[in-house]
Amino acid sequence: MDQYFEELQTTRVWRSVFRSGTGSSTLKRALAIQQNVFLHLFSTKVRTRMLSFSATWYLGTLTLGTFLILVATGIPLMLYYHPSVPQAYADTKDLQFVVSSGLFLRNLHRWSAHAMVFLVFAHMFKVFYRGAYRTPREFNWVIGVILLLITLLLSYTGYLLPWDQLAYWAITVGSNIASAVPVIGDKIHFLLLGGHAVNANALLRFYVLHCMILPLTAMFFVAIHFWRIRKDGGLYNHDSEPATVRARNGSAVGKEAR
Amino acid sequence: MAEEKKGPLGDDLSRRQFFTKLGLGSLSIAAIGTAAFSYQYLEPNVLYEPSPVVNAGKPDRYPLDSVTLDVNNGIYIIHSAEGFFSLSAVCTHLGCLTAWKQELNMIACPCHGSKFEQSGKKIEGPAPKPLPWKRIWINDDGDLLVDRSTDVPALARDSFVRV
Secondary structure, three states: HHHHHHHHHHHHHHHHOOOOOOOOHHHHHHHHOOOOHHHOOOOOOOOOHHHHHHHOOHHHHHHHHHHHHHHHHHHHHHHOOOOOOOOHHHHHHHHHOOOOOHHHHHHHHHHHHHHHHHHHHHHHHHHHHHOOOOOOOOOHHHHHHHHHHHHHHHHHHHOOOOOOOOHHHHHHHHHHHHHOOOHHHHHHHHHHHHHOOHHHHHHHHHHHHHHHHHHHHHHHOOOOOOOHHHOOOOOOOOHOOHHHHHHHHHHHHHHHOO | OOOOOOOOOOOOOHHHHHHHHHHHHHHHHHHHHHHHHHHHHOOOOOOOOOEEEEEEEEEHOOOOOOEEEOOOOOOOEEEOOOOEEEEEOOOOOOOOOEEEEEOOOOOOOOOOOOOOOOOEEEEOOOOOOOEEEEEEEOOOOOOEEEEEEEEEEEOHHHOOOOO
């Protein structure tokens, strides 16, 4: 079996797809990262210590993991869900009680959504208390705040879709909070709902936001977020920072926080 | 290096700078136009929402000293000694539907605990304002009609309808 696989890796077709080739030399391993469209956002080399659990608690990676689960479960859920007033609630119940594995997919989607919100906060606390947000990583912190907002908006828009009493009144209350914005509050409320009350237009708008606009925006910023880790000098490790940066950021605080 | 030519108007723009400005200017105008059209597109011109005027039926449906909640339309029809009047049942805090509590003789909101008197006057927050009174009248068929889009002054003589 291994032999066949090794032979496969030497074929012209395989080499046309995976150009870096195989091998355990430092160069080959670096090329495997650098020449992969998904992995090239990351650093080609990482300190082994930074891959240990204690360095990051893997919170960012776990957040990405929940996001991928949400995409993978959300798309099949879309196949049975109609975002219309007469059907939305019935479709949600069908997913729970009629569709094969529907209950599993919906619950996985729901629990991953809760986990993602929790992990985003945990990730931000970890970054904050380690001091990993400081120069030169300020901009990546800002991107992180944008991603937090997108996560909360995804959570909020998804909440309306079952179209039950809980959803209806939660969105009524939430959208009325939006209208508390000075001057343009009522306009935001009107544009968000596509009307004056939570109704068919609101359901459709929240559906499009939840399934298209917000996930695509999230992916856009996630790509920048990962790319910036490399551009800002890799995962934050206080002892490995240049002396000038350490001095500027206040060494004493950094050491204790780590 | 060729000497930079002055523009036809005798200013300091070179040909390249002129076209750059022209291009960026046109793009900016197009961007503003796109933003304006996008905004207009997102704002619905026609709304398929229920009419603000509600037919509440014949007055004899409502016994004296009764408070009746119309769940679908979000209004109360109240038959008091002074006459009929109508209150909005939508909480002035964050828009939840309030409920009449007969045993407590008050209107209460299930979401955040605001309390109102039968006249709409606020007893307890977080609601910032009293429940507004709505225009109520009797049509030619003898039905009570309520206009949910028109507020009238609370407890004013003209805000009641007498049968």
